[in-house]
Every structure is written in structure tokens, then in C-alpha cells.
Amino acid sequence: MYKYDEYDHAMVAARVAEFSDQVKRRIAGEITEDQFKPLRLMNGLYLQLHAYMLRVAVPYGTLDSRQMRMLAHIARKYDRDYGHFTTRQNIQYNWIKLEDAPAILEDLASVEMHAIQTSGNCIRNISSDQWAGAAADEITDPRPWAELLRQWSSFHPEFSYLPRKFKIAVIAANEDRAAMRLHDIGIQIVEKDGQHGAAFYVGGGMGRTPMIAPLIKDFVPLADMLSYAEACLRVYNRYGRRDNIYKARIKILIHELGADEYRRQVEEEFKHVKSLGIDPPKAEFDRIAKQFAPPPLDASAPDDIDRSDPDFAVWVDQNVAEHKVSGHAIVNISLKPVGGIPGDASSAQIDVMANLGEKYSHDELRVTHAQNIVLPHVRKADLYAVWQALDAAGLATPNLDLISDIIACPGLDYCSLANARSIPVAQKIATRFSDLGRQKELGELKLKISGCINACGHHHAGHIGILGVDRKGTENYQLSLGGSGAEDVSLGTITGPGFDEDGVVDAIERVTDKYLATRTEGERFVDTFRRVGMAPFKEAIYG
């Protein structure tokens, strides 16, 4: 894990001091809410329906147990004893008082954490593969690249008043667990002639105009990566639309210019930027990479698992993944109990996970974009003990990637942008499909719910997606099918007219029944949809 040095500490401390001063001036009335807004946003502080919401950055989703415990402490001390893990691998607190924000940031800084650039029209927290450093299919650990980008993008003087927010994801495996191509910049670390480099996909995104990022450059050497990113951003900062907030993301610029013309402009800018010497030397990458060295895992540890407890065996089959080192496993902790709020965890649960991370996972935890938690490095021999502790804390729901492992935004229960509630819909779907046998029969089925067109719940990328809209003053839910945020990236297609809350649950049941009746051997829901198309599903839904 990356550890701050004196410079990193000093930068975060300066930011806390700056924001404390800004809050003081706001409370004293020296700056207006309009002037304060971009400042608080760049420190993760939103004004929501009922209170301030604070979004804390978890860079590339990686945490140690001390940091995880601090998240529990903040929930306990400043909020209502819980936090909400988000699709950007962050955590947000829903009931924060403005005057507490500086103290919270100070508490965070004491464990090398912050809320820097978790919102606002700047480069946001860099996301990554939650299995980084553990996945059997990765070519290298993507996090040193992400950390290099984190430092470059932090307090970037030229790119802090962009046309719109800017999200970057970095992966290094062929399986895409980070929805890489649905980011403003998606980077995949690839290998060419024995060297690692960055493939740049630029101009993806969700929101009201979802787009899959085109490949802009197939291989950017490490020595050029920051210059290339700087060129991508400069073209956007200069020419991205500022006349209409809904057309201000980089995807619209690239769509309007065409990928080829955007690439030409970036290449031209890159030639100039490269001459400025802004790329750190390899020694800096090596310094960072050393801190992500694999933990000392014993490859001769026993590789078999005692499956005599049937409940444990069910959980192992669903929530435990292959580790790159024999005798070890990746544990996925579902924050999606039936009837619960997707992504929410109580302070006590956060502490339980922190303790397990410390004791069984080389002091590491991860937050996933699917709003779950990962213990990346667990000995297979310890799995039973981990499962027992999780089960006792209500954290052993064996539903990873099943229909009840729902991504949902906070929706109209919290969010000032939302048109409809997301949480009750998620709860009703999970309850309808609560029978685990039925869920397993349906297999991998990624269901994602957004409470408004901004698509924080990734509905475009759901095998089944739900979008809540406001229709003549009542909540209405549109259903879409066939999206994916993985390496088989695709955007969902709307089925037809929307439904009320119960209607959408019924419609999903008709869709899943149709799938079971139509699939061929081994076909996932999304595969069947791609093979047979919308028509049979439409008929099943609307008759």
C-alpha cells in the first residue's frame, strides 16, 4: 500500500487548512454560497436534500485496517452510525454538519486520507480494479500507475475548473472489473515488446448520453503517460462545451469532433507538452511501485478448503475468487443483504471488516465499484474463520454478481438531483428474488438502478438497468436490458414504456422467466439477450 511521505502529508495538511479557512469565511458570510460551492465540492462536500453529504476518497479503492476503522469512527462520531460505499470506490456520509467538516478532514488526514477532488469539475478520485495485486488474470498491479496519476491530478492548477467532472480508471487485466471504458479516460496497462504501457480510451461515460470510450492511443509508454494525459485534458479544457451542462463532458466533445480529429489534436498538443519535462523519472514510478509490492504470501499454504459446512460452501462458491498465489483467495464481502440498502455498512460492520482485513488479509481491504468490500489476500485455510465472523455481523450474504447484488444510487431518499427513489426498488427486487436457489439458477445478472438521468447507479451498464424518472409528478421506472460495464462493454436498450415501483419488479420477473425459458446451456442472461434480441423480452413484458 502507498504510504505518504513528508510531501504527501504536507499537501493534505495544507488542504485541510485551506478548507478550514474557506468554511470559516463562508460561516462568517464573507463568501457567497455560489462562490463557496465549487470550493466545498472540491473537498467532497455536497448540499443534499436534508443535510451536507461528505464523500471521502479511497484512492483506487485500497484501504488498510487503520483507515477502515477511521471510516467507522467518522460514521459514529459525526454521522448516524453508518456510511455508504459508492460506485467510485469511495464512501459517503449523509448527515454531516458543515461546521464539523474541517474536523473530519483532520481526522482523515491523520490516517493518510482526504476528500480531495471527490466532486467538482476537476479530475476525480482515480478508480481501479478492486482485485489489483491479487487477480489471477492481471499482467501487473495497476495501482502504481493510478497513484502516479493521483499525484499529478491533485491540485492540478490548469484542470481544476474544467467544463465538467472528469473520471479516470486504470486496469491491468483483460477482465474489466472497473467499467474502464465508461470513464472520461480509461487506461488499460498492456504489454508490448516486454514493456508495459498505457492504452488510452477517452470519452466514455454514462449520464444522459451514455458512450463507450473509443481507443485514442494503443500504447503510451510509462515515460510519456502524464504528458499524454495532460494533452488529453488540455484539449478538453480548451474546447469542451461550456454552454450546456448536459453537453459538457469530454464524451460530447469527442463525439462532435470524431475520435480521429480529437486524436490528432491530442497528438499535436502532446508533441508540445512532452517538451516541457513534466513526466517524472522512472525512479519515481519505482518508488511508488515498491510500496505496492505483493505481500509475503506462502505459495505452499494448503490449497484445499474444508467444505463440510454447507452454508459456508455456498458462500465460498459465490463470493470467493481465485488468487494469483496458490493457497490463497480473494474474499468478496457483499453489502447487499436482502432488504438492505446497497452499499451501506454500519460502524460496527466497518470495524468487523477492518479487523478481518488486519488479521487475515495482510492489512488490506478494497472498495468495489459494485459497492462491496474485498479482502484481497486471504489464506484458504482461514476462509472458514473469516466467513464465521462475517456471518455473525450480517456480512456473509452469498450473492456476488447475482440479481440481488444490486448497484443503486442513493436516489430521492437523499439526493437533491434525483427524480425517483432507488433504494425501495432495490429492496423490493432483492426481496422478490430472495430465494438463493432461484438467484443461482439465474446466474450472473448485474442489476443497476439510477434515480435520475445522471446515472450514478450505472443503469446503462446493467444487464438489467432501471432508471427512475419523474413522470407528471409520479415516480416512473424505465427498464433497459443488455448493458455491461465489463470487458464485453455495451449500453442497455430501453424495453418500452415505464412502470410504477411494483410494476418494474413484475416486469423484471417476466424478463428473467423469459430468459430461463430461452437460454441455451451455459448462457448468461446478457448472452441470451444478445443472441435473441429485444423482441421476445418485449413480448414477455408487455404481451
Next chain:
Amino acid sequence: MVEHIHSDGEEPAVTLDAFLSQSNATAVRLEPDEDARALIPHLDRLALIEVAFPKFRDGRGYSSARILREAGYVGELRAQGDVLVDQIAYMKRCGFDTFAPEKALNPVDIEAALARWPEHYQSAADGAVPIWKLRHG
């Protein structure tokens, strides 16, 4: 040195179009949607480039400033308009050396804002040595 100015008696800055069509002006004003690179052939004869910030949220002027400094412009580079105390540290990093805010700023706040950051993660147009260079010499 950063000044917080509005000096009297200086030559008024002309628009980019006017500047490009008259050879004797030494001060120009650049709007957010105008290409700073159009000035690159003429930097030698410019004493002042005023970059307009009609709205503080419009960050195009930050790129304009860096482009001009990267092209070797050494004259006065002024941020004019909706320039707020919380933006000036970044503006200075992008190469601005004077500020003409529409609403006067508190000099104490300016000093605090400019003294805030001990170091910087990335190099920009202010000549500051980035943290990675401090780490590796």
C-alpha cells in the same frame, strides 16, 4: 511578484482581432474562447496580455496562460474579471503575475492563499520544482 492592480495611465488592452490587424499595440485582451496560440508570433512586442475571466467557473484562461508562458512570453500576464481569492494560487501557477478582480480582494486573504501550498505535485508555468523532482534530486 504578484500584484493586485489596476494601474492608471497604462495603454488599454485591445481585442485579439484588433491586435492582429494593427501593428503598434502592445497590450491585448484575450477572451475565453480565443486561441492564445494566435499571439505566439507576436509575443516579442507584447507588454501586457490580459486574460478575461467573465465567470470564475470558466477555466479556459488557465490553459491560455500556460500556453503563453510555455511559448516564452515574459511580459505581464493579467487575470481580469471574476477573479476570486480561492483561484489565484492556481492562476499564479499557470503563469499569471497580476490580477485585476472586478471585486476587490482582501490583501490578507491574498497573502494567505498564495502562501498556502508548501510544494506542488506537478510542474506548471511558475517554475516551481515539482515534488517528484524534490524526491529524486
